[in-house]
Amino acid sequence: MAHTDRRIASDIETYLAAQQEKSLLRFITCGSVDDGKSTLIGRFLYESKLVFEDHLAALENDSRKEGTQGGDLDFALLVDGLAAEREQGITIDVAYRYFSTEKRKFVVADTPGHEQYTRNMVTGASTADLAVILVDARRGVLTQTRRHSHLVALLGIRHVVLAVNKLDLVDYSHEVFDRIDTEYRAFAAELGLSDIVSIPLSALRGDNITQPSPNTPWYSGPTLIEHLETVEVDDDRAGLPFRMTVQWVNRPHLDFRGFSGLVVGGVVRPGDRVRVAPSGVESTVARIVTYDGDLPEAVAGQSVTLVLTDEVDVSRGDVIAAADDPPGVADQFEAHVVWMGEDELLPGRRYLAKIGATTVGVTVDHPKYQVNVNTLEHVAAKTLGLNQIGVCAVHFDRPTPFDAYLGNRDLGGFVIIDRLTNATVGIGLLRFVLRRAQNVHWQALEVDKAARAALKHQRPAVVWFTGLSGAGKSTIANAVERRLHALGHHTYLLDGDNLRHGLNRDLGFTPADRVENVRRSTEVAALLADSGLITLVCLISPYRAERRMARDRIPDGEFIEVFVDTPLEVAEARDPKGLYAKARRGELPNFTGVDAPYEPPEEPEIHIRTSETTLEEAAEKIVAHLLDRCGERP
Template identity: 70%
Template sequence: MAHQSELIATDIEAYLQAHQHKSLLRFITCGSVDDGKSSLIGRLLYESKMIFEDQLAALEADSRKVGTRGGELDFALLVDGLAAEREQGITIDVAYRFFSTDKRKFIVADTPGHEQYTRNMVTGASTADLAVILIDARKGVLTQTRRHSFLVSLLGIRRVVLAVNKMDLVGYSHEIFTTILQEYRDFAGQIGLEDITAIPMSAVYGDNIVDPGTNMSWYRGPTLMHHLETVEVDEELSTKPFRLPVQWVNRPNHEFRGFAGRIASGTVHRGDRIRVLPSGRESRIAGIVTANGNLDSAMAGQSVTLTLDTEIDISRGDVIAAADVPPQVADQFEATIVWMHDEPMLQGRSYLMKIGTRMVSATVAPVKHKINVNTLEQTAAERLELNDIGVCELELDRPIPFEPYATDHTLGGFILIDRLSNNTMGAGLLHFALRRSHNVHWQALDVNKQVRSQLKAQKACVLWLTGLSGAGKSTIANLIEKRLLSRGRHTYLLDGDNVRHGLNKDLGFTAQDRVENIRRVAEVAKLMVDAGLIVLVSFISPFRAERRMARELLEPGEFFEVFVDTPLAVAEERDVKGLYKKARSGELKNFTGIDSPYEPPENCEIHIDTLKLSSEQAADRIVEQLAAAGLLSSKI
């Protein structure tokens, strides 16, 4: 018995060793709604014996409830785990599944087919080596098929399986399969997809999934499982230059200081010379620390903590790289963006940008064009709507280390995040740094803001008045400036209407024009603060995002948001300029409060209720609060 136990233990160990050293293939399934993606994955799980007995019993019971064709098992039920998915009969979220055969391990992402959830498909494709694009043989190549194929190409997936599913519903027609394949190849060639393996199949009956189908004798190619087991998997990351985005500075005590992260590419050895970006400082690797002990070397995909032989200032988001082949550093780029939110992307709006482990501020300026996924035509655009794909220029608030996405997905892929809601708005791929990013440098000056402020004996700042048209902003701002001048303060008033006579005369009143209007004014206000002035800005400035952008251009304590709060009905009743009347009649489009939204401040420094205070009283209160904050003191 003891000998038998030893043999069993040896067999188990041998099995685990063999399993551990199997190659891993990550792939996605995508296509249009009801093409059979979930059924296909369920069939793969079933055929690879990855379903437990209780799961199989539950599947048989559920299949009887939904009444499948011919009493077959409904394999989609194995994957469509969300209640909402079962109720609607569609995949909503990305469902990741693991399975294994004797030859290879697999991680498959079942991505949504519905256009509304294209953003989830991008998530699933971002780590895949291969894409299985399903087509319903009855429907042929659809818009969503083209969109997913374009995204697959964009995200750097070069191997595609064209799975023409539901062949049983078209009589296993060779002619239909050939027609679909030719149409798809014509499109795929235009977007650079050349490695295409086309397989006719029926996920419901299992034809050409694991074993060849008896109904398609005309097909001589591999089954899907055979292709997945034998297709070559790129192992390029370890051969690329060394890159480690720093995720965490590990400082458990005064004696140890390490820099933790996951190696994005390349191999690192103890003693290697490295360069830290964006600072450019160099050092050597003193140690490679892991949870399993110290190593002499580590490669792409491993999570490690590196120690250096010299003290260098390194923070989260910095990149440790091979010294002789470092990544580039820049702050302006051309990028392709896939927009994923119902709220459109507006030219000139600022978003948070997460790239690698770094978070920066990014402004879209400008949108160069949108791409029609059906025709691949490039069309002019000033905004991107949900599921739009466009090429844009990005301006960052600081230089970052990067690689083109085609070279390195970690240092070239990013997401855009809304500053207020923290929603993920879009995903993007960096192409290259703009030339002006390298040619334009900040010129150091001897006379700075502090010197200019001291000369004027005041603290420079921005007083930003926001509110509806007719709220009384300009009247109050004018009174404030007169009071400040009487105290000997140096000021300037930027008024919305006045600025549109010159600096912003080229802008209209669409949402994107309003964004650009405020962006320009905020930059001018920043220059005036640098000149040592107290700047009064009187603009409707309807969007919180742009007011926050203006705040973040300045140092803490230099921006005071004043909400001139007047109910819409009261502002409309005043209607000094007759604008509300025109807006109500349809003569004036995109008017704030009528057919364009106003987003009131949530945490302003000063709140003025114009139903309780006259313009004179409001001006007095604002000046009093500025004085209380020490902004009007002559002691700087």
């Protein structure tokens, strides 16, 4: 084992050279809660002689105080480092551990089994070559076992070890092992998982971990460590077409300009013809530069700087690729989406997507279907909740270089980020480009927005009124439109209630429907502004994220947010439509201000406090703001 090798004392340089030549296996342990994942890794470390004397003494002490084995060594405590993990006896975060044997080096990720922390399991699986899926022999294949197996298949892991653990608690029953093995293989076949090795284990007792166990004479297969040392998981990225994601334009002085990044597929050599995506510009590789000098070639997994023969425009996030086999470039895809946010996916909301070395805006449509992880049935769904998996259409806000996920993980996988909190709320795995993205193109028009606005002698604008129901948005907007009309300006008022009689009549008041309501209304407002009109929009629009989306959709300087600020008790006292009374009686669920949140604007262009301002004063303030934008006319 690593720490008993005689060369450490006698010939350290030879030992270190031998370590560098060893192959590396990255694997994860996953399965349902309390299936013994942390215990298994702790046993690995112990059997590999990687637990030092002071650690062992601490383990013995911790096992007496916090262990679950009645004073015996609790190997899970070697991995479960969080206080909450030790208190609950479960894994919460992903714990990475490094160890080696005489034949191979290993990086193992101990991933959480509890459903609440499935998102952490995805993190550990994203770079793994092999998955060890543990099953408690007493409980068999559970929902979380199936969910993790589905994720393993989606994430492109093709080598699986089914570790039937705690066999000592069922008297090392051959029948129990065979039943679990048969059930799991039938399910895995539906996922496309075929490279499965089933091993009977007791991680706590050490059965079939490093040595064959006398307790399972009916088992003739490899021990777990033997299989991990010999399984062939060659990195196939070198056989892919060349791809390098550009992370930095390297310009240390006037005489050098290179493009630094990670090679995520294939091989590149000086003289190779390459293409830059998404621009499509081609050039030739002149040099491959590293800190230690130029290289004759660079392969997948290396970070290098490429110098090209031509002065081409390349930026962070671009992809330098083989000219004869470049990645696709598109902005609309079908993708598997694994939702990891506490709040459900809101179709139509604008999130951020991190793909390769670039970040783009992304919206996700209503799922085509959600996957039932037990039956793999396709289930109808309007959204996705925590840990749910679905297939959705996704839309990036600009054309982006990509490969299908199963062809290249780095250019086919992306993370979904909440724009306001910067929290990672989901992952996406690109399947293919939507056909409509290839069939639909922008049509050039000869009469543009400037010409339409000039004919009306005004500057277009979108004035967005937001506030609680009953705050007075429509009343103020009506007064503003009357004044503008009297001054000879061309306007249109989009009122939320009126839109729900036609364009948005199919939408309810769930969070997802509210997002779609704002999205559709924004698109109409943008079209009206493009026609040269001053467009007034009256929507509660309770979420900052959607108001920000509306602002981003309208050209700079043309979006004016008006916060009609009325205290809830005042709006409820007015209650001109009787809506608050119905909401208080429970007849109107998801009513803003009662059982649904309202997120007030933080920096609106105009803030109208209705308790301090008359209707005439409010309208005059808004009209004056419009007039000030460009002199006498808005």
